Amino acid sequence: MHMDRDTVVTERSGRSTPHREANMNRHEPDTRIYRPVAAAMVLALAGLVLLADPAQAAIDEESQFILNTFSFLIWGALVMWMCAGFTMLESGSVRTKNASVICLKNIGLYSISGLTFYFIGYNLMYVDVGAWIGSVSFLYGPSADELALLSGQAEAQAAVLGQSYATMSDWFFQMVFVATAASIVSGALAERVKLWSFLTFTAILTAIIYPIVGAWTWGEGWLNQMGFQDFAGSTIVHSTGGWAALAGVIIVGPRLGKFRSDGGVKITPPSNVPLVTLGVLILWFGWLGFNGGSQLALGGVTDAVAMSNVLANTNLAASAGVVAALFLSRPIFGRVDLMAILNGAIAGLVSITAGPDIVEHYWAVIIGALGSALCLGGIKLLETLKLDDVVGAIPAHLVAGMWGTLAVCIAAGGNLGVQLLGVIAIGVFVFGTSWLTWMALDKVLGVRVARNVEEIGQDAMELGIEAYPEFVLMPDPDEVEELRGGAVASTD
Secondary structure (H helix, E strand, O other), X not given: OOOOHHHHHHHHHOOOOHHHHHOOOOOOOOHHHHHHHHHHHHHHHHHHHHHHOXXXXXXXXXXXXXXXXXXXXXXHHHHHHHHHHHHHXXXXXXXXXXXXHHHHHHHXXXXXXXXXXXXXXXXXXXXXXXXXXXXXXXXXXXXXXXXXHHOOOHHHHHHHHOOOOOHHHHHHHHHHHHHHHHHHHHHHOOOOEOHHHHHHHHHHHHHHXXXXXXXXXXXXXXXXXXXXXXXXXXXXXXXXXXHHHHHHHHHHOOOOOOEOOOOOEOOOOOOOHHHHHHHHHHHHHXXXXXXXXXXXXXXXXXXHHHHHHHHHHHHHHHHHHHHHHHHHHHHHHOOOOHHHHHHHHHHHHHHHOOOOOOOOOHHHHHHHHHHHHHHXXXXXXXXXXXOOOOOOHHHHHHHHHHHHHHHHXXXXXXXXXXXXXXXXXXXXXXXXXXXXXXXXXXXXXXXXXXXXXXXXXXXXXXXXXXXXXXXXXXXXXXXXXXXXXXXXXXXO
């Protein structure tokens, strides 16, 4: 049917011409509301036709390329959203006087991770990897075939399709994992680490330390060649972040007054419990992309089924972690501890991350529950050792990460000796290099804020801004006792 230019404009604008309005019965039903239904019926019929003919049902190479690329991008976006979860969790866990610095640290570490992984990290981890390390070269970008295709050379399309996915979609998906490892360090050292020292450490961790661990494993280095298994990073991501955090906690020391001279532990409740809970739920949501996307393909029925199993196991493990912590928190801490329960969820997620592709789903429940129990025990152990981890990152990520990596041997076909070797080798390397890095930073920049900064708060002293300016600052009870001549809290 011929349609003149004016009619086209009218139709696209969604408005009727006076002539149409004059000829339209106001009681006649608007057929536009049926268009989505009709479209759905057409698609359903097309699907039935494809199913009826198996030869037509197979996904062609271009469709596989599109689905694989889209999978990397959408799952990567979900993992990126975990940065928001860490921000909420940490800013709600600290006292209000330090919440703004937490926000800056998290958006800063995500940005630094993106730049360092682009400039050198990805090359070290994935490009021309030998047994130990990849290419010491700078910058990363689309393949030559992709650039040719974008420049109009249609003949390059076949070579691009042979890649199975767009180059930078894979880079993006891998990059957001790096930021996750750095976020673990942020929470453990909150409220007393210097901002610039932390950001400098983040740059070293994401540019060098983490990529070398990745080269050994996902980059097909020596551990991978031995058969080490870590599907989505219980050790590669989470234990790496946990070891780096542990080294920092030891070097920086505990918050003022956290451990008393009489051996007691000062309770430091979170400033915003709903915010912490929201942060954990965001992390849980993002974890579906973290583990689901690690299938690394969505090009056929097998990938779709495997990815579904991964998401189901991820959710089951987290749920089991919550319920286990719900029952165990009272015997361990003397109360039903919400913060311990929230850490139980994270520990369940971390525990299943090394082997979420198992097909016997009840193992996900067992692995998640045991990871949660180990996390709660780890929280208590850190208090005994007088190691101050503000958010429980070390038990939730390091302890549960090690357990999850070893649990691969139970249901996912891992070799215990190889898995144990991987846990130990990565632990020694990450803790050792992190320790040396923190020590060097302490000598050059100093890693701990001054006493008055810690007492007044990093928000006011380092940023000149309050997260909650309308709040009235209440004195710390221990400081009141000190001023009154009472027991002085230990600052060891």
